[in-house]
Amino acid sequence: MIDLKQLRENPQQFQAQLGLRGKYDLQPILDLDQQQRQLEVTRSQLQARSNEIGKLVGQKMKAGGKDDPEVQTWREEGNQVKAQLSELEPQEKEIKEQLRALLLTIPNLPSETTPVGKDEAENVEIKRWGDEYLPTHTEILPHWEIGEKLGILNFERSVKIAQSRFVTLIGAGAALERALIRFMLDRQTAAGYTEVSPPFLANTASLTASGQLPKFAEESFRCKDDDLWLIPTAEVAINSLHREEILSAEELPLRYCAYTPCFRREAGSYGRDTRGLIRLHQFDKVELFKFVHPDTSEQEHQTLLQDAEAILQALQLPYRVIELCTGDLGFSATKTYDLEVWLPSAEKYREISSCSNCREFQARRGDIRFKEAGKKGTQFVHTLNGSGLAVGRTMAAILENYQQPDGTVKVPEALQDYLGREVL
RNA sequence: GGAGAGGUGGCAGAGUGGUCGAAUGCGCUCGACUUGAAAUCGAGUGUGGCGAAAGUCACCGAGGGUUCGAAUCCCUCCCUCUCCGCCA
Incomplete structure (x- = not known):
C-alpha cells in the first residue's frame, strides 16, 4: 500500500511515478482523504465533549449530587451529542472503508532506478x-x-x-x-x-x-x-x-x-x-x-x-x-x-x-x-x-x-x- | 463433532459501571551507589489517527447494543486452550 500521508503531500509526484506503470487516478483517493479528515475533526471534538460530560456527571455523582439539576442538564446534552455522533460515525466509517478499498488497488511505485517502459x-x-x-x-x-x-x-x-x-x-x-x-x-x-x-x-x-x-x-x-x-x-x-x-x-x-x-x-x-x-x-x-x-x-x-x-x-x-x-x-x-x-x-x-x-x-x-x-x-x-x-x-x-x-x-x-x- | 475454560500493555497478571490507557510484578532504558558486576534505590518505558504545536481522539480478540459514562453489563461472531470422540 502506498503511503497516504506522503501522497497527500506530493500528489503530482505520485501521479507521475504511477503513470510510468499504467493508468491510475489518485484524485478520488485525495478527495476521500480530505472528507475523512474533516469528519474526523468534527467527530473527535464531539467525542471530547462527550468525555467531558461523562467526567462531570461522574464527579457530581461521587459527591452525592445525584439529583442535582445540573446532572439532568448534562444528561440531556450528552444525549444530544450522542445523536450527532450517531450520524457522523457511520459516515466517517463508510468513507474510511472506501478509502482503504481504493488504496488497496493501487500498485507499488517503481523505484528511481527501474527502467521506464510500457511492457x-x-x-x-x-x-x-x-x-x-x-x-x-x-x-x-x-x-x-x-x-x-x-x-x-x-x-x-x-x-x-x-x-x-x-x-x-x-x-x-x-x-x-x-x-x-x-x-x-x-x-x-x-x-x-x-x-x-x-x-x-x-x-x-x-x-x-x-x-x-x-x-x-x-x-x-x-x-x-x-x-x-x-x-x-x-x-x-x-x-x-x-x-x-x-x-x-x-x-x-x-x-x-x-x-x-x-x-x-x-x-x-x-x-x-x-x-x-x-x-x-x-x-x-x-x-x-x-x-x-x-x-x-x-x-x-x-x-x-x-x-x-x-x-x-x-x-x-x-x-x-x-x-x-x-x-x-x-x-x-x-x-x-x-x-x-x-x-x-x-x-x-x-x-x-x-x-x-x-x-x-x-x-x-x-x-x-x-x-x-x-x-x-x-x-x-x-x-x-x-x-x-x-x-x-x-x-x-x-x-x-x-x-x-x-x-x-x-x-x-x-x-x-x-x-x-x-x-x- | 460433544463438553468446559479463556482472550487485558514485551511477558505474567489485577481490574466486574465513573477521573482506567489501565494496579502490581518481571523485563527493558536512563541515573545513583560500586574498583567492576550483582543486589539495592530513583526516574522512565504501548500503538495509531488528526494537528505546526499545545493538545486531542481511538485502541483491553472483532462487530453491534444499553448508559451522561463500558476493559467492566447485554447480543453476535472469531480465535486459543483443556477433556472426550473421530482421524493421518
Missing part, C-alpha cells in the same frame, strides 16, 4: 551466463516429449485425477523433483536462510497483505467455506509470518527460505504454454524471502538475486538476468530482476525466478514494523522475495539442456549425489 518488450537484459553450457546438438525434444518418452512425466493421466495443467511425476521424475527441492534448500540454508515450511492455505488477510488481493482474486484457488485460499506462492505465507508484529531492529534482517507447492488458476492464459511443465495449476517452488531494514534493502536485493543465480550456476544451466521495466513490474514490486533459463526446444529464455524488492509496500499492508532501540516510534520493514528456484521449470530446463543425442538425459553433476544416478 515486457522494454525490459532490459543486464547479464547472460553460461553460453559455454548451451547444448551443441540440434535435435532436442521439448521436455514434455522426452519426459513422457522416459516415462517420468504424465500429463494425460493427471487430467483423470484433476484436469488439464496438472502433472504427475513418476519414478525418476518424482525423485528428480525431490532431489531438486533438497538441493535448493540445502544451498539456501547454507547461504544463511532459515528454512520454514508454512501452511499451504492462507487466509484473506494474508493474501491482502502480500498484494494478491483484492485485485487478483480470480488468480487464486479459494476454499469458499473457510476464508482460506491455496497459496499462489510461499511469499504470501512467509510475508504473514510476521504480520502485525513489531520486530526489533537487531533481529533484522530475517532471511527465510521455504519449499511449498504453489497453486494458480492461470485465468486468462488459455492457449498459452498448454503443454509441459511451464504453466501448471500446481507447481513446486523454493522461495526466498527477507524482512530487512530499509537502509539495507537494495544490497539485500542484490544478494537475493545472487542466491537465486547460484542455483542455476551450480546446475550449469544457461540463463540471463533481465530487469523489468516500469510497465511490466508486478503489483507489489518496486524493482524486479527476472532470471530466465534457456529452453532449447523453444529457443527461448523463460522465466524461472523473479526477485523483487517491495520496500514498505507489503509491510504497510500487513502492518509489519520494527523498532530501533532508543528511537521513538516504529518504521515499516522492507520485504524482498524471489524464487530460488521454480522447481518445475528447473526440471524442464534440465530435461532439455541435458538431453543427449541418444535420447537419454544426463543428470547435472551437482544433483548426481542427491539422485543417486548419472543418467535418466
Whole structure:
C-alpha cells in the first residue's frame, strides 16, 4: 500500500511515478482523504465533549449530587451529542472503508532506478551466463516429449485425477523433483536462510497483505467455506509470518527460505504454454524471502538475486538476468530482476525466478514494523522475495539442456549425489 | 463433532459501571551507589489517527447494543486452550 500521508503531500509526484506503470487516478483517493479528515475533526471534538460530560456527571455523582439539576442538564446534552455522533460515525466509517478499498488497488511505485517502459518488450537484459553450457546438438525434444518418452512425466493421466495443467511425476521424475527441492534448500540454508515450511492455505488477510488481493482474486484457488485460499506462492505465507508484529531492529534482517507447492488458476492464459511443465495449476517452488531494514534493502536485493543465480550456476544451466521495466513490474514490486533459463526446444529464455524488492509496500499492508532501540516510534520493514528456484521449470530446463543425442538425459553433476544416478 | 475454560500493555497478571490507557510484578532504558558486576534505590518505558504545536481522539480478540459514562453489563461472531470422540 502506498503511503497516504506522503501522497497527500506530493500528489503530482505520485501521479507521475504511477503513470510510468499504467493508468491510475489518485484524485478520488485525495478527495476521500480530505472528507475523512474533516469528519474526523468534527467527530473527535464531539467525542471530547462527550468525555467531558461523562467526567462531570461522574464527579457530581461521587459527591452525592445525584439529583442535582445540573446532572439532568448534562444528561440531556450528552444525549444530544450522542445523536450527532450517531450520524457522523457511520459516515466517517463508510468513507474510511472506501478509502482503504481504493488504496488497496493501487500498485507499488517503481523505484528511481527501474527502467521506464510500457511492457515486457522494454525490459532490459543486464547479464547472460553460461553460453559455454548451451547444448551443441540440434535435435532436442521439448521436455514434455522426452519426459513422457522416459516415462517420468504424465500429463494425460493427471487430467483423470484433476484436469488439464496438472502433472504427475513418476519414478525418476518424482525423485528428480525431490532431489531438486533438497538441493535448493540445502544451498539456501547454507547461504544463511532459515528454512520454514508454512501452511499451504492462507487466509484473506494474508493474501491482502502480500498484494494478491483484492485485485487478483480470480488468480487464486479459494476454499469458499473457510476464508482460506491455496497459496499462489510461499511469499504470501512467509510475508504473514510476521504480520502485525513489531520486530526489533537487531533481529533484522530475517532471511527465510521455504519449499511449498504453489497453486494458480492461470485465468486468462488459455492457449498459452498448454503443454509441459511451464504453466501448471500446481507447481513446486523454493522461495526466498527477507524482512530487512530499509537502509539495507537494495544490497539485500542484490544478494537475493545472487542466491537465486547460484542455483542455476551450480546446475550449469544457461540463463540471463533481465530487469523489468516500469510497465511490466508486478503489483507489489518496486524493482524486479527476472532470471530466465534457456529452453532449447523453444529457443527461448523463460522465466524461472523473479526477485523483487517491495520496500514498505507489503509491510504497510500487513502492518509489519520494527523498532530501533532508543528511537521513538516504529518504521515499516522492507520485504524482498524471489524464487530460488521454480522447481518445475528447473526440471524442464534440465530435461532439455541435458538431453543427449541418444535420447537419454544426463543428470547435472551437482544433483548426481542427491539422485543417486548419472543418467535418466 | 460433544463438553468446559479463556482472550487485558514485551511477558505474567489485577481490574466486574465513573477521573482506567489501565494496579502490581518481571523485563527493558536512563541515573545513583560500586574498583567492576550483582543486589539495592530513583526516574522512565504501548500503538495509531488528526494537528505546526499545545493538545486531542481511538485502541483491553472483532462487530453491534444499553448508559451522561463500558476493559467492566447485554447480543453476535472469531480465535486459543483443556477433556472426550473421530482421524493421518
